Amino acid sequence: MHLIKSIKSLYVLMVVLLYSSSLNMEHSFGAHNDKVVVIFRYDDFGPKSDMLFNNELFYIFSRLNIPLTIGVIPFINNNDQNSSNRFISDELSSEKLELLARYIRLNSFEIALHGVSHIINSSPGDEISEFKGIKMEDQYKMISSGKEYLENKLGTKINTFIPPWNSYDSETVKVLEKLNIRTISAGSNRILCPSTKLNFLPRTCTIPAIKKAVDIASQIHGEDSVIVVIFHSYDFKGINNTISNKKLSEFVNTLTWLSEQENITFKTIDQVIADGGDYGFDRNRRYIEFYNSTYVKYLPNKEYINSRLRNIYPSSNSLNIIKGKLHLIIALHLILLLAALLCVGYVLSRLLLQLGKR
Numbered sequence: 001m002h003l004i005k006s007i008k009s010l011y012v013l014m015v016v017l018l019y020s021s022s023l024n025m026e027h028s029f030g031a032h033n034d035k036v037v038v039i040f041r042y043d044d045f046g047p048k049s050d051m052l053f054n055n056e057l058f059y060i061f062s063r064l065n066i067p068l069t070i071g072v073i074p075f076i077n078n079n080d081q082n083s084s085n086r087f088i089s090d091e092l093s094s095e096k097l098e099l100l101a102r103y104i105r106l107n108s109f110e111i112a113l114h115g116v117s118h119i120i121n122s123s124p125g126d127e128i129s130e131f132k133g134i135k136m137e138d139q140y141k142m143i144s145s146g147k148e149y150l151e152n153k154l155g156t157k158i159n160t161f162i163p164p165w166n167s168y169d170s171e172t173v174k175v176l177e178k179l180n181i182r183t184i185s186a187g188s189n190r191i192l193c194p195s196t197k198l199n200f201l202p203r204t205c206t207i208p209a210i211k212k213a214v215d216i217a218s219q220i221h222g223e224d225s226v227i228v229v230i231f232h233s234y235d236f237k238g239i240n241n242t243i244s245n246k247k248l249s250e251f252v253n254t255l256t257w258l259s260e261q262e263n264i265t266f267k268t269i270d271q272v273i274a275d276g277g278d279y280g281f282d283r284n285r286r287y288i289e290f291y292n293s294t295y296v297k298y299l300p301n302k303e304y305i306n307s308r309l310r311n312i313y314p315s316s317n318s319l320n321i322i323k324g325k326l327h328l329i330i331a332l333h334l335i336l337l338l339a340a341l342l343c344v345g346y347v348l349s350r351l352l353l354q355l356g357k358r
């Protein structure tokens, strides 16, 4: 009976350890005073975008003194295969170019190239993409035409590329390097190009998840941990497919709350890169591999990872801390399982012994 008691005590201890560790993981990182960097990435400013909304949005960001990275689509495509330059058919209106030029002067607005005409060039059934699978020479023509156009019209250098639908391939990376683009901001794509010098700053969350993202980034080491909030005009649309003033004012409240937090710094994508730090291929690869790894998918606190940790782009250091915690949880689970098996085995053997005596 002494052995049963010992096993029971061990079991209870493991349960307590396991749950205090896995369920309260968020509290066990400890508090840090590092700055949390928040980037706002507004996609789909293009020939077809709503001028009223653009005006209102830019005014809000400038009034609150919050930098903004604008993903600009320079052209509309008529998809005329016979045209001498099939990628260009229409462009940004002078009104839109003037609006962009006006806000660039504030120094806290960055113009990024968001594709060329944001059309689907992929085959039905494949990943939706403007660039993936396109020959490198064609990608070069497309991206250079968009980059040159914006640089000439706006008198600013384009350093950031945002592929439509966050989709691209290793040829895109080579083209961006050739064109001296510094950074690509996409999603969690697995791309093989280890020798690239390009910087990677992926999107991490949408507007509803901002507070959760800030919360978790404040709890782990903030060093180089970045939050990239991606949004579109359609995020603010109401029932009539028009911009909802309620949604817009809620967004203003969120922005105001953020700007009141002492540990938050706002930057554009290019400001983050210019300030230095590790944003290379390797960090991006480790980040993607971590979230796609099999063991993360089977963790008991998977929800916690998906709903909170995924909202930030952790530094390599932060990612190591997170991995360490998760490995501990897995180890505790295995020990718990072993203890349970020992208990069952012991009880069964006693029962068999009793039956044998009769």
Ligand SMILES: [Zn+2]
Pocket (backbone or CB within 6 Å): 043, 044, 114, 118, 164, 165
């Ligand atoms: Zn887009």
